[in-house]
Amino acid sequence: MAAVPKPKKSPRRRIKVAPSIMQDRKECYLTGATHNLHRHEVFFGRGQRQKALEWGCWVYLRGDWHNQSNKGVHFNKELDDRMKQEIQKRFMELYGFEKFVEVFGKNYV
Numbered sequence: 593m594a595a596v597p598k599p600k601k602s603p604r605r606r607i608k609v610a611p612s613i614m615q616d617r618k619e620c621y622l623t624g625a626t627h628n629l630h631r632h633e634v635f636f637g638r639g640q641r642q643k644a645l646e647w648g649c650w651v652y653l654r655g656d657w658h659n660q661s662n663k664g665v666h667f668n669k670e671l672d673d674r675m676k677q678e679i680q681k682r683f684m685e686l687y688g689f690e691k692f693v694e695v696f697g698k699n700y701v
C-alpha cells in the first residue's frame with residue numbers, strides 16, 4: 593500500500609484534551625464540590641496551557657478556588673505551587689521525571 597502523505601497540520605488545530613491525570617470524577621479538586629466548576633490547567637502561560645491539556649495536567653476547581661476570589665489558585669502562589677508539585681508527582685509516577693522536564697521544561701518539586 594502506498595504511503596499517503598499526512599495533511600499539514602494547521603497551526604490553529606484544535607487542542608486535544610486528555611482526561612485529567614488527577615481526577616476520575618467531575619468535582620472540585622480541593623473541596624469535592626460539584627457546582628460552579630472551572631477547568632484549571634495547572635501549568636499555564638507561555639505555551640504551557642496547551643501542553644497541560646494534552647497531558648491531562650488539569651483539574652476541576654470550584655470558581656472561588658479558581659479565579660473568583662483572592663484565595664483562588666490564580667491569585668494564591670502557595671496554592672499554585674502546591675498544585676504544581678502534586679500534579680508533577682503524579683505525572684512522574686505515570687511517565688517519569690525526564691518526560692516531565694521534556695514536556696514542561698521545568699521542575700517544580
Ligand SMILES: [Zn+2]
Binds near residue numbers: 633
Ligand atoms: Zn485556571
